Amino acid sequence: MRRTALYARHLDAGARLIDFGGWEMPVQYGGILEEHRAVRERAGLFDLSHMGELWFDGPEAGAGLAAALVSDPTRLAVGRAQYSMIVAADGGIIDDLIVYRAGEARFLVVPNAGNREVVSAALAERLAGFEATFDDASMATSLVAIQGPAARAILAPLTDVDLASLRYYGIAPGITAGIPCWVARTGYTGEDGFELFVAWDDAPPIWDALRAAGSQAGLVPVGLGARDTLRLEAGMPLYGNELDRSTNPFEAGLGRVVRLEKAGDFVGRAALEVVAAAGVERRLVGLEVRGRGIVRHGYPLFRPGEGSPCGVVTSGTMSPTLGIPIGMGYVPTLEAEPGTILECGVRDTRIAVGVRPLPFYHRAT
Numbered sequence: 001m002r003r004t005a006l007y008a009r010h011l012d013a014g015a016r017l018i019d020f021g022g023w024e025m026p027v028q029y030g031g032i033l034e035e036h037r038a039v040r041e042r043a044g045l046f047d048l049s050h051m052g053e054l055w056f057d058g059p060e061a062g063a064g065l066a067a068a069l070v071s072d073p074t075r076l077a078v079g080r081a082q083y084s085m086i087v088a089a090d091g092g093i094i095d096d097l098i099v100y101r102a103g104e105a106r107f108l109v110v111p112n113a114g115n116r117e118v119v120s121a122a123l124a125e126r127l128a129g130f131e132a133t134f135d136d137a138s139m140a141t142s143l144v145a146i147q148g149p150a151a152r153a154i155l156a157p158l159t160d161v162d163l164a165s166l167r168y169y170g171i172a173p174g175i176t177a178g179i180p181c182w183v184a185r186t187g188y189t190g191e192d193g194f195e196l197f198v199a200w201d202d203a204p205p206i207w208d209a210l211r212a213a214g215s216q217a218g219l220v221p222v223g224l225g226a227r228d229t230l231r232l233e234a235g236m237p238l239y240g241n242e243l244d245r246s247t248n249p250f251e252a253g254l255g256r257v258v259r260l261e262k263a264g265d266f267v268g269r270a271a272l273e274v275v276a277a278a279g280v281e282r283r284l285v286g287l288e289v290r291g292r293g294i295v296r297h298g299y300p301l302f303r304p305g306e307g308s309p310c311g312v313v314t315s316g317t318m319s320p321t322l323g324i325p326i327g328m329g330y331v332p333t334l335e336a337e338p339g340t341i342l343e344c345g346v347r348d349t350r351i352a353v354g355v356r357p358l359p360f361y362h363r364a365t
Contacts, residue, residue, distance in 0.1 A: 004049035005142050005203040013221050021114035023050040026223040035226035036320040039189055043148035043214055044222035048195065049203060052116030053141040054109040054123060057133045061107050063264070064130035065099065068123055070249060070272070072262040076101040081169040081186060083257055085249055086111075086119055091271035092245040093252070095119050096237065098186060100171045108171075108182070108197075110143075112239050126267060142203030146210055146219070147193030147230075149363075154214040155194055159183060163194070177209035188227065190234025190361050229317050232326065235286065235359025241297055241314045242284055242328060248272065251280045251330065253358070283336040286358040287313065289325035290341070291351035294318055300345040301329055301353070310335065313344060319360060326360050327353070 001024040010017065015026035026047065028035060038044050056065060062074040071084035081100040085093055095115040100108040111119040120136045127134060146155055152163050161174035161183045171184040179202045187193040198206055211219065228238070237243050237252055249258050249272070258272055289295060295316035300309035316327030327344075335342060340355040 002050070004047055005200050006047045006049065006144075006207055009204060009207055010047070010221075015221070015223060018224070020224060021050060023113060025050060026221070028223040028225045029221050032223070032225040032229060033320050035220055035222040036229050038218060038220045039148045039191055039222060039226065039230055040321055041149070042218035043146055043150040043154055044189075044220055044226070045207065045210055045214070046145040046147065046222050046227060047203070047207070048143040048145050049141070049200075050113035051143050052109075052111040052113065052119065052136070052138040053143070053197065054111065054120055055135040055137055056107045056109065056123075056127065057105060057135075058131050059105050060130040061105055061127075061132035062101075064127035064132050065107055065109070065123075066262060067130070067264060067266050068126035069099070070258040070266065070268065071099065072259040073099045073101065073107055078102070078104060079170055079172055081171055081184065085254070085257060086122060087248070087268035087272070088245060089268055089271065091248040091268045091275060093239075093243045093247050093249065094122060094245065095239055096243055096254075100182075100184060102171065102173075102182070115239060140200050142198050142200050142206075143195060144198070144203055144206050144210070145187060145193060145195045146214070147187045147189045147191050147222075148219075149191065150214070150217045150219070151191070151193040154210065154217055154219060158209055158213055168192075177206055179206055181206070188236055189230040190236070190359065191230075191363055228315075229320060232315050232317055232328065233319055233321055233359065233361040235328070237284070237328075238315060248275055248280075250275050251282055252284045279333070281333060282311065282330045283333055284314070284328060284358075285331055285336050286356045286360060287316070287327040287329055287344070287353045288356050289327070289344075289351060289353050293346045293349075293351045294325045295327040295329075295344045295346065295351075295353065301331060302343045302345065302350065303335065304341065304343055309345070311342070321361055328358070331355065
């Protein structure tokens with residue numbers, strides 16, 4: 001397994017490590033519940049160095065990415081970002097990712113860790129013929145995130161980036177704790193926060209500076225376990241659970257990121273135009289457990305009294321914030337209305353679940 005530059009820091013902090021997409025990553029330190037609440041109430045520190053960082057430079061870099069992705073990166077202003085997807089010709093999702101415009105002719109694409117090599121190869125192929133260069137800097141880049149209501153106050157004294165003027169889904173170059181970095185106001189928790197892209201070996205001093213600066217504010221290191229409960233409460237999809245090659249963006253409730261009106265063709269356009277016109281047969285919904293038990297990925301969903309499943313749970317947990325079991329799953333469109341009652345097969349029994357809108361959690365503004 002690969003290890004990030006922060007591996008020793010995780011061991012020192014008492015992390016329990018697991019294999020995550022070929023990386024030895026911390027799943028928890030003091031405990032998932034404690035870490036989750038720290039992010040909701042104060043701040044948490046994440047090692048995301050397993051994620052990919054793909055740089056595209058050149059006068060046609062934006063046009064090339066527009067032909068490769070469902071979104072339109074050419075519409076981004078410098079210093080802004082967009083959530084996007086790369087799909088196959090049939091519209092199935094290869095990965096969801098974020099595109100940052102770092103300069104007039106410079107873009108940073110951040111795919112999920114487990115899909116980095118597939119996405120890297122697909123983008124290199126799709127941008128062939130465009131006047132653009134491609135650099136997969138994933139193994140030379142560390143990514144550290146600070147998330148939570150106290151994140152800005154902790155980070156501000158350490159950086160020359162004007163965090164007050166850095167809008168959500170914005171990115172800016174700067175110096176943090178004496179180290180060159182890119183600071184993005186993005187995250188995967190449902191809270192305000194920042195992600196810092198630095199050179200691989202600069203992760204430990206950045207980590208140490210943030211831990212020291214946040215010690216009085218209650219900042220704690222956070223593992224993948226709490227990252228999952230946080231993103232589920234925020235209704236954010238996870239590739240391999242809510243998103244995969246058998247799912248298209250419209251089924252996942254993410255049709256808003258598909259820019260069918262943009263000029264030129266893009267891979268998957270024809271298939272997605274058909275879906276957009278005809279509608280979908282199933283939709284991703286929130287699930288609130290009405291009985292005792294917790295729903296998990298892969299559990300079947302039934303119409304009450306029927307023997308054959310009509311849907312499937314994609315994610316589930318006990319919500320630390322709401323204090324109730326929640327989940328997400330795909331159900332037929334007719335059963336996707338909020339308030340619909342379904343049944344979930346949990347081992348040898350069935351429990352009632354109610355369909356509800358996503359997300360489960362909205363941060364105070």
